[in-house]
Amino acid sequence: MTISQTLKKMISKFFMRMLRSPYKCDSSSHDYALSQKKINELESMLEREVKKREEIEANFDSEVKLREDMESRLLGKMNDLMKQFTGR
Structure with missing residues (x-):
């Protein structure tokens, strides 16, 4: 399960726990509208954070791949140098 799926869950x-709360207010009340607005703000904030996290993970994955490519090229060059020095 990815981080975004875990966060959404x-x-x-x-x-759902908030909706089942015994302290729920009437849907026609001013408090309900404010709480609904706050919930929407929190959801949008969460979505932005999830997107940021996914971008960070994607950047990390690309950096790891780049580093692995550089290491393999370096090992190849080292092998070539060893062959030159040993004459094989």
Whole structure:
């Protein structure tokens, strides 16, 4: 399970618990509209954070691949040099 899937699952559980809360307010009340607005803000903030995290993971993966490519090229050059010195 990816990080974004885990976060979405945790958030949905949190909101479901809030909806089942005995302290729920009437949907026509001003408090309900404010809480709904806050929930929407939190969801959008979470989505932005998930996107940032996915970008960081993608950048990390590309850096790892780049480093592995550089290491393999370096090993190839080292092998070539060893062959030149040993005459094989």
